[in-house]
Amino acid sequence: MENLRETLKIVVVGHVDHGKSTLIGRLLYDTKSLPEGAIEKVKRISKEKGKPFEYAYLLDAFEEEQKQGITIDTTQLQFFTDRRDYIIIDAPGHKEFLKNMISGAANAEAAILMVDAQEGIQEQSKRHGYILSLLGIRQVYVIVNKMDLIEYSEEKFYQIRREFDDFLSNLQVRPLKYIPVSAFLGENITNLSEKMPWYQDLPVLEALDAFQKTQGEQDKPLRFPIQDVYKFDDRRIIAGRIEAGTLHVGDEILINPGNKKTVVKSIEHWAPKDQTDTVYAGMSVGITVADEFFNKRGQFISHGDTPPLSTNRFKANIFWMGKENLVVGKKYKLKLTTQEVECQVQAIEKVIDASTLETVLGAAAVATNDVAEVVIETRQLVAFDLFADNQTTGRFVLVDGYDVSGGGIISNAEAVIDDEDARNLDGLGAGESSQTQKLVSRAEREQRDNQRGRVLWLTGGELATRLDFAAKLEKELFELRKRVYYLDTSTLAQGLNVDVVSGDADELVRRKAEIAKLFVDNGVITLIAADSDKEDSTNGRLIVGQEDFVEVSLDLVADEGFNQKLAQVINVVIAV
Ligand code: GTP
Ligand code: MG
Secondary structure (H helix, E strand, C coil), X not given: CCCCCCEEEEEEEECCCCCHHHHHHHHHHHCCCCCCCHHHHHHHHHHHCCCCCCHHHHHHHHHHHHHCCCCCCCEEXXXXXXXXXXXXXXXXXXXXXXXXXXXXXXCCCEEEEEEECCCCCCHHHHHHHHHHHHCCCCEEEEEEECHHHHCCCHHHHHHHHHHHHHHHHCCCCCCCEEEECECCCCECCCCCCCCCCCCCCCCHHHHHHCCCCCCCHXXXXXXXXXXXXXXXXXXXXXXXXCCECEEECCCEEEEECCXXXXXXXXXXXXXXXXXXXXXXXXXEEEEEECCCCCCCCCCEEEECCCCCEEEEEEXXXXXXXXXXXXXXXXXEEEEECCEEEEEEEEEEEEEECCCCCCEEECCCEECCCCEEEEEEEEEEEEEECCCCCCCCCCEEEEEECCEEEEEEEEEECCCCCCHHHHHHHCHHHHHHXXXXXXXXXXXXXXXXXXXXXXXXXXXXXXXXXXXXXHHHHHHHHHHCCCCEEECCHHHHHHHCCCCCCCCCHHHHHHHHHHHHHHHHHCCCEEEEECCCCCCCCHHHHHHHCHHHEEEEECCCCCCCHHHHHHHHHHHHHHCC
C-alpha cells in the first residue's frame, strides 16, 4: 500500500544576514537531502575563489535543480525526517515573502523567525513578527542564531527572549519555543548542544516534528470555486479545484452568488480507473449538475447548510506594495479564488507602521510597505470565508491597473448589504427578490398588451443580414402595435463597457441575456442579433430560460428568402 506521508510547509523569516539560508543549508545537510556531491562541490568552489565555505551556497546549487518550472520568487526546498516531509520556504527578502504569502503562492502553516544573537532584534525581525500575526500563522519558533558569537551566553539568550516576547505578545503571536543555535556550527540542530547545557528543550529538527498540522482541509465546509465551465458533447462540465471539504455524487449544492440549488450529477473522469463518487480538498475536478444554470468562472460551490459569506462590504487587513498609494474611492480589481470584481476602499481605519507598530488613525492613503486595516466595498457580491476559518477563501489580492499591488485577508464581514443593494448588485438574483414586492405581474402585462414577452435571438447568416433583419422586424412589429425592442448590442457594448474585440464575447452574451431577461419580464418582445458568426446562443438560452427563448437562424436566407422569413417570424410572434 502507498504510504501517504504528511507534508508541512514552513517559512523561514528574519532580518538580513541573521542566518536563514545557513540554517536551511544545515537542515538539508543534516537530513541528507542534498544531491550527491553538492557539499564537496561547494567546498571546492569556495576554496578556488578563496572564500570561506558557506552553507547558504548549498541552496544556490540545490535551487537550480529544484526550481525549474517554478515561477514564484521564493525558494522552496524539500527535506524529510522520519515523521514527515517538509517544504521550507526561504524568503529572499521582505517584499517577495509578503507578496507570495499574501497571494498564497507560498502558503506556510508554521514559521521560524531567525534572530542574530549578537545583533539582537532588528527592524525586520519586528516587521516579520507583525506579518506572521497578520497572516494568522500561529505556530512560530524563534531561533536565536549565532550563539557562538556570544559565547553561548544563557543570559543574553534570555534577554533577547524577553524583549521579543514583549513585542510579539502585542501581536497575539506567542512563539511556542525559543531555540538557541549556531546554524553554522550545527549546535542544537540535530542534537542538543554540549556548548549550551542550560538549554534542555528540543533541538531544531525534533522541534520541527513537534509542529502540528492544521485541521484537515477535507473536514472543513466544502469550498469549490468554479474555474471554468466546459461544454463537452451535451454536458456542461464545471471544473475547478476543491479548496476545502468533500464532495459526493448526489450532494445537494449551493452555487453563489445567485443562491442556486442543485444536485451533483456526476464526477467526471478520464480513465476508468479514476472513476469515483467522492472528491476531496486539494483535487482538481470536473463535475456535472442536475440543473444547468449559466454557471461561470468566479462562482462558488458549497453545501447548502455551510454556505460561504456573501456580501459586498467587509473589513480586511491588507499589505500594500503598489507603486502608487492606495487611496479611498479609487477603483481596484479584487481577486479572490477565481472571483474578480471591481472594488474600492471605503475607509482606511488604521495604518500601521509594521516596524514600530505605530498606529495612524484617519490616514488618507496607504503607502508602499504599509499595513492597514480597511473597509472594502465591491461592486458585485463576493463569496468568501473569514481568513481565520479558511486561509484560501479568506485571502484576496488587489490589482491596481495591471499590477498586483496588495494583498489582504478578510478579518470581518462587517456590514452585510440589505436586499435592495443586493438586487442592484447581483443581476443573477434580480428576478426572484423584486417580484414579490411588485403589484403588477408579468402575466398581467402580457394579458393587457395581448402579447408574450420573449427573446428572439438572431443567429447565422452575415452580420449585416442579422442587423438588417432585426431592424426591420422591430419596425414591422411596432407597426402592428406590439411592444417590441431591438437591443442593439453595438451601443450596448459601449454602454456596458465590454470590449467585444478583445475576447469579452462571453461576458457580452451574458449581459445581453440578462438585460433581455428583464425586458421579457416586462412583457416585451426583445430582439438580439448575434454579434459574431461564431456567437453561441447557448448561454443566452440558459439565462433567459428555454420557454422565453427563440433562436431564429438566418442561415438559409437568400435575398428573396429574407422577406419570407420576416413574415414567418412575425406570424409566430403575434400568434401569442
Ligand atoms: P539574507 O538571505 O541575505 O537575508 O541572509 P540570511 O539570513 O540567509 O543569512 P545567511 O545564512 O546568508 O548568513 C549570513 C552570514 O552569517 C553568513 O556569512 C553565515 O556564514 C553567517 N552565519 C550564519 N549562521 C551563523 C552562525 O551560527 N554563526 C556564525 N558565526 N555565523 C553564522
Ligand atoms: Mg539567505
